[in-house]
Amino acid sequence: xxxxxxxxxxxxxxxxxxxxxxxxxxxxxxxxxxxxxxxxxxxxxxxxxxxxxxxxxxxxxxxxxxxxxxxxxxxxxxxxxxxxxxxxxxxxxxxxxxxxxxxxxxxxxxxxxxxxxxxxxxxxxxxxxxxxxxxxxxxxxxxxxxxxxxxxxxxxxxxxxxxxxxxxxxxxxxxxxxxxxxxxxxxxxxxxxxxxxxxxxxxxxxxxxxxxxxx
Amino acid sequence: xxxxxxxxxxxxxxxxxxxxxxxxxxxxxxxxxxxxxxxxxxxxxxxxxxxxxxxxxxxxxxxxxxxxxxxxxxxxxxxxxxxxxxxxxxxxxxxxxxxxxxxxxxxxxxxxxxxxxxxxxxxxxxxxxxxxxxxxxxxxxxxxxxxxxxxxxxxxxxxxxxxxxxxxxxxxxxxxxxxxxxxxxxxxxxxxxxxxxxxxxxxxxxxxxxxxxxx
Numbered sequence: 001x002x003x004x005x006x007x008x009x010x011x012x013x014x015x016x017x018x019x020x021x022x023x024x025x026x027x028x029x030x031x032x033x034x035x036x037x038x039x040x041x042x043x044x045x046x047x048x049x050x051x052x053x054x055x056x057x058x059x060x061x062x063x064x065x066x067x068x069x070x071x072x073x074x075x076x077x078x079x080x081x082x083x084x085x086x087x088x089x090x091x092x093x094x095x096x097x098x099x100x101x102x103x104x105x106x107x108x109x110x111x112x113x114x115x116x117x118x119x120x121x122x123x124x125x126x127x128x129x130x131x132x133x134x135x136x137x138x139x140x141x142x143x144x145x146x147x148x149x150x151x152x153x154x155x156x157x158x159x160x161x162x163x164x165x166x167x168x169x170x171x172x173x174x175x176x177x178x179x180x181x182x183x184x185x186x187x188x189x190x191x192x193x194x195x196x197x198x199x200x201x202x203x204x205x206x207x208x209x210x211x212x213x214x215x
Numbered sequence: 216x217x218x219x220x221x222x223x224x225x226x227x228x229x230x231x232x233x234x235x236x237x238x239x240x241x242x243x244x245x246x247x248x249x250x251x252x253x254x255x256x257x258x259x260x261x262x263x264x265x266x267x268x269x270x271x272x273x274x275x276x277x278x279x280x281x282x283x284x285x286x287x288x289x290x291x292x293x294x295x296x297x298x299x300x301x302x303x304x305x306x307x308x309x310x311x312x313x314x315x316x317x318x319x320x321x322x323x324x325x326x327x328x329x330x331x332x333x334x335x336x337x338x339x340x341x342x343x344x345x346x347x348x349x350x351x352x353x354x355x356x357x358x359x360x361x362x363x364x365x366x367x368x369x370x371x372x373x374x375x376x377x378x379x380x381x382x383x384x385x386x387x388x389x390x391x392x393x394x395x396x397x398x399x400x401x402x403x404x405x406x407x408x409x410x411x412x413x414x415x416x417x418x419x420x421x422x423x424x425x426x427x428x429x430x
Contacts (some may be wrong), residue, residue, distance in 0.1 A: 050347065051307030060305070060362040061362030128260040128262075146276070149269065149275060175329070211363075
């Protein structure tokens with residue numbers, strides 16, 4: 001287990017995550033969103049897919065035991081623990097353009113999109129390859145009758161977290177979100193921790209076998 | 216104006232659409248879905264984006280006057296007419312893998328994903344670049360409390376249609392959907408018609424100017 005690493009407010013980072021490792025994303029102060037992206041470390045053309053995931057899950061609210069699928073219908077991450085139960089997988093990361101649209105009177109900001117593009121560039125990910133992110137702690141309820149969506153403050157409290165197990169070797173992008181509405185009007189850091197599989201070789205084989213059995 | 220072209224049941228096609236042209240997608244018999252994709256004809260890295268579009272529209276139910284945006288936050292298509300008012304922009308095209316998941320007892324089918332990949336291949340689009348499609352006539356209501364989604368028969372009747380104006384030169388992929396649940400259990404053709412701008416050069420300039428003014 002590593003110590004928790006801080007992503008400062010309105011910034012982002014990227015790192016590798018090995019199959020079988022777990023990633024704990026922590027909201028240290030509460031009401032703070034973290035946009036998460038995942039790419040197959042062996043082939044960047046395989047990427048996290050909201051459309052595949054929502055289709056298989058048959059719900060827009062993903063939580064413990066749900067699997068985040070790639071564009072090739074393969075499991076990338078499994079949510080193994082979740083103290084919040086409300087995240088968003090509908091909306092793309094905020095960007096210069098979305099700031100211009102929603103906050104024309106605020107100073108422009110490159111947003112999670114710009115932070116992810118910069119953090120993922122050393123791994124070879126092009127900005128156009130950034131899809132809809134899994135937005136940890138983001139609270140986007142939908143009116144079932146009208147279809148209208150709202151971006152409300154997260155329901156996460158200080159110390160809440162969501163934990164993912166990697167189902168393949170991954171490159172992860174992760175932010176402390178920059179958009180006022182998504183974060184209750186204030187900008188806070190995000191913490192994350194990587195917990196390596198105890199015995200890398202045997203545990204990874206076991207995990208892979210279990211995953212196949214369960215499908 | 217061209218005559219209506221038929222996409223046979225469980226198949227797909229691809230074609231170019233010039234800025235200012237309109238594309239009319241028709242459900243000739245009712246209760247039949249058509250998956251629609253759009254790529255910038257000048258740069259295939261720019262592609263239709265459900266996440267950007269839903270963010271700007273602030274609703275999951277898109278209809279007349281809504282704009283379908285690209286991953287670069289630029290308008291690709293505007294819905295200019297819609298006799299149905301219920302389409303889906305959450306789920307990816309059905310595929311061998313989704314058939315295996317949802318219909319394990321039926322003969323496998325490559326689905327809209329395979330049909331789109333084949334139709335778009337001559338234009339240089341790789342299968343991994345196929346995102347969440349705009350699924351014309353697909354009826355995917357969401358329970359606002361639980362987040363659960365259902366795939367119900369379309370509410371479209373014979374002759375219903377949805378019309379799009381191209382806001383840039385596009386490559387379009389379009390299918391007659393192959394999945395039983397999406398189409399009320401039967402497979403029907405889709406018709407489409409392209410209506411060219413009356414005076415291509417002047418009309419396209421005017422359209423571009425109008426679009427800029429309205430933003």
